[in-house]
Amino acid sequence: MQNMLTLISNVFRLGNASKNVGAQAVSELLIGLSKYVDLTAPPAPATPRQPPLPPGTRMVVSARSFADFTPQASFPIKKCDLHRLEEGPSDEALLTREQGLQYYRTMQTVRRMELKADQLYKQKIIRGFCHLYDGQEACAMGIEAGINPTDHLITAYRAHGYTFTRGVAVREILAELTGRRGGVAKGKGGSMHMYAKNFYGGNGIVGAQVPLGAGVALACQYQGNNQVCVTLYGDGAANQGQIFESFNMAALWKLPCIFICENNKFGMGTSVERSSASTDYYKRGDYIPGLKVDGMDVLCVREAIRFAADYCRAGKGPIVMELETYRYHGHSMSDPGVSYRTREEIQEVRTKNDPISMLKERMLSNNMSSVEELKEIDLEIRKVIEDAAQYAISDPEPSLDELCNHIYARDPPMEVRGTNPWVKLKSVS
Numbered sequence: 162m163q164n165m166l167t168l169i170s171n172v173f174r175l176g177n178a179s180k181n182v183g184a185q186a187v188s189e190l191l192i193g194l195s196k197y198v199d200l201t202a203p204p205a206p207a208t209p210r211q212p213p214l215p216p217g218t219r220m221v222v223s224a225r226s227f228a229d230f231t232p233q234a235s236f237p238i239k240k241c242d243l244h245r246l247e248e249g250p251s252d253e254a255l256l257t258r259e260q261g262l263q264y265y266r267t268m269q270t271v272r273r274m275e276l277k278a279d280q281l282y283k284q285k286i287i288r289g290f291c292h293l294y295d296g297q298e299a300c301a302m303g304i305e306a307g308i309n310p311t312d313h314l315i316t317a318y319r320a321h322g323y324t325f326t327r328g329v330a331v332r333e334i335l336a337e338l339t340g341r342r343g344g345v346a347k348g349k350g351g352s353m354h355m356y357a358k359n360f361y362g363g364n365g366i367v368g369a370q371v372p373l374g375a376g377v378a379l380a381c382q383y384q385g386n387n388q389v390c391v392t393l394y395g396d397g398a399a400n401q402g403q404i405f406e407s408f409n410m411a412a413l414w415k416l417p418c419i420f421i422c423e424n425n426k427f428g429m430g431t432s433v434e435r436s437s438a439s440t441d442y443y444k445r446g447d448y449i450p451g452l453k454v455d456g457m458d459v460l461c462v463r464e465a466i467r468f469a470a471d472y473c474r475a476g477k478g479p480i481v482m483e484l485e486t487y488r489y490h491g492h493s494m495s496d497p498g499v500s501y502r503t504r505e506e507i508q509e510v511r512t513k514n515d516p517i518s519m520l521k522e523r524m525l526s527n528n529m530s531s532v533e534e535l536k537e538i539d540l541e542i543r544k545v546i547e548d549a550a551q552y553a554i555s556d557p558e559p560s561l562d563e564l565c566n567h568i569y570a571r572d573p574p575m576e577v578r579g580t581n582p583w584v585k586l587k588s589v590s
Contacts, residue, residue, distance in 0.1 A: 233257040234527045238461045244444045244451035244481075250468040254460035258529045261520065264306065264459050265530075266538055268298035268517050271322045273546045274331050275490075278321065278338055282494045286554060287338045290365075291352045294322040296489035299516035300423055301326045303462025304391055308470055311359065313381065315374040316393040318353035319423075319488075320363035323393075327360040331545055335553035343556040347563065368394055368401030371420070375407040378418035378479070389417040389473045391466075397428020399442050408446050408479070415478035419469045420446065422483045423456065429492045430501040443483035456484030457516045487514070562587070 233255060240252045275295040281287045294301070301322035304314070316323050324334055329345050337344030338352055345355050353365040361377065364370040374392025381388040394404065399422050411418045422442040426433055433440045443451035452469065455461040462484060469480045487510050491498025498507070524530040565577040565588040577586045 229528075230258055230530065231528045234523075234529060236460060236523055238458060238464065239455040241461075241465055242443065242453035244441075244446075244453075245448075246450045246452070249452060250464040254464050256460060256523070256529075258524075260306070261524045261529050262534075262538070264302050265517070265520055265524070265535065266542065267302050267305075267326060268459065268520070269539060270331065270542050270545070271295070271298045271301065271325055272517060273542050274325065274334065274549075275321060277546050277550050278335065279490065279494070281335070281339065281550065281553070287352075287494075288340075289351055290318065291338065291494040292319040292492065293490040293494070294319050294488070296510070296516075297423065297425060297456070297486045298322060299459040299462055299519075300456050300484050300486055303456075303459045304421070304466050306459070306463040307466025308389065308391060311386075312388050312470070313359045313361070313374075313377045313390040314393070315361040315370045315377060315390065316363065317367070317370055317395055317398065318363065318365050319395070320353065320355055323360065324355040324357060324363065327357045329355065329357050330549070332549035332552045335549045336556050339553045339556075340558060341553060341556035342559045342563075343552065347567070348559045349564075368398035368403055370394065371398070371401070371404045372407045374420075375411050375416060375418055378411065378416040379414065381417050382414070387474055389419060389470050391419045391421060393421045393423055395428060396422060396424040396426070396433050396440075396442060397431070397436070399424075399445060400437060405445075408449055408481070411479040412446070412449050415476060417473035417476075418479040419466070419473060420449075420479060420481045422481070423486055424483050425486050425488045427488075427492070427501065430496065432501065441483075443481055446479070446481035449479050449481050451481040451483070453483045453485065456486035457514045457519065459516060459520055566590075 235253055235255050238252055238254050241249045243249045272295050275293045278287060278291060279293060282291050297319075304323075305326040308314075310328075314323060314327060321334055321338075324345065325331065333343060333345040334355065336342075337346055337348060337350055337355055340348045340351065342348050344350070345357065350356070350363065353363050355363040361373065362370065364373070371392055371394050374390050378390040378392070381390060392407075394401075398404065404420075408420065410416070411420075422445075424433065424440075424442055428436055439445070441453070443453040445451075450472075452465055454465040465482060469482060472480050489498075489507060489511065490496075521535060524535075525532065565586040567590060568577065568588045569575075569590055572588075572590050574587055574589050577588050578584070579586050
């Protein structure tokens with residue numbers, strides 16, 4: 162090898178010499194290289210050129226194909242506590258790869274959407290009431306995975322996550338938060354009043370949605386359509402008298418209603434221990450069977466909801482469920498959330514019991530996805546959120562002419578009195 166390097170050096174040193182000397186040096190160099198390289202071997206085939214990617218396309222390099230992933234796996238889940246039930250949901254859940262990716266994408270989208278809402282609120286682009294849902298994503302996703310799209314759902318004012326899982330696009334949710342014409346309620350509902358097909362809000366009065374949910378369940382029973390109504394409320398509303406009145410009527414008439422208390426440990430800034438003599442919310446129905454479920458595990462929630470929906474569809478009447486969960490933000494954007502609990506407590510839940518991290522770890526540890534694939538999903542979600550935020554900022558506000566529209570669903574245009582008898586506004590359905 163040393164001799165070959167000497168010959169190469171001589172060729173460059175003799176570059177300005179005569180042609181004969183240069184030719185002789187090159188000949189000696191080739192003879193020397195022939196000891197190390199087979200100069201008679203055929204050339205390697207040329208690698209075909211790949212067509213250029215379209216502009217804006219990202220190339221994701223993965224060491225594995227879809228065929229390498231595990232198509233499905235079973236996972237042990239926390240057993241539910243039971244009230245007036247001989248048996249409850251299974252303590253094992255089957256998850257397919259497609260379901261896992263769908264759940265991950267949905268929960269991550271809700272998380273990113275709520276963080277973007279937080280940012281827009283702090284920039285004073287979103288004003289008024291705003292109650293964020295980050296931390297509780299497994300509840301919304303698990304419920305939606307356990308019922309049918311034709312089933313019904315009504316909740317309180319922490320409604321952004323359910324609005325998304327019920328089928329409303331992120332851009333319509335954020336535009337509603339910013340009060341724009343393209344919002345899901347035409348910019349007139351805001352954070353607490355969003356609606357969709359078979360989704361009845363978003364209700365601002367504490368506990369008032371519970372008797373409404375019982376009424377929707379009564380309609381399902383009356384129409385005989387084998388549908389159920391999921392009626393949600395928080396631990397802060399659990400002591401409302403109207404809830405117990407709804408329990409009583411639903412039990413008397415055996416309504417297909419799943420009453421769900423989302424227990425996120427605090428009603429505004431008051432812990433459940435300070436507000437409730439009994440914190441076993443799943444037993445509050447007394448004569449109604451109940452379940453206590455790990456609300457931070459999307460698979461636990463899904464299996465419990467499937468069990469409850471089957472129970473209601475069988476004509477056995479209502480069921481009460483408590484989802485133990487946790488919100489990362491304060492009660493609303495006006496609440497920093499750290500005057501009645503410590504930052505360390507919040508961080509511990511994020512570290513040990515985060516619903517998205519739990520699902521991600523299950524999928525990765527069972528070869529149902531890859532880090533690269535989940536990162537690509539995260540990038541896609543971030544783009545969707547950013548595009549939706551730009552739309553929510555740039556979309557025009559509704560005009561004054563639209564103020565009184567949609568008072569009634571199917572009436573001809575009508576006049577509505579304004580702030581005094583001389584101001585007349587028009588309502589168009």
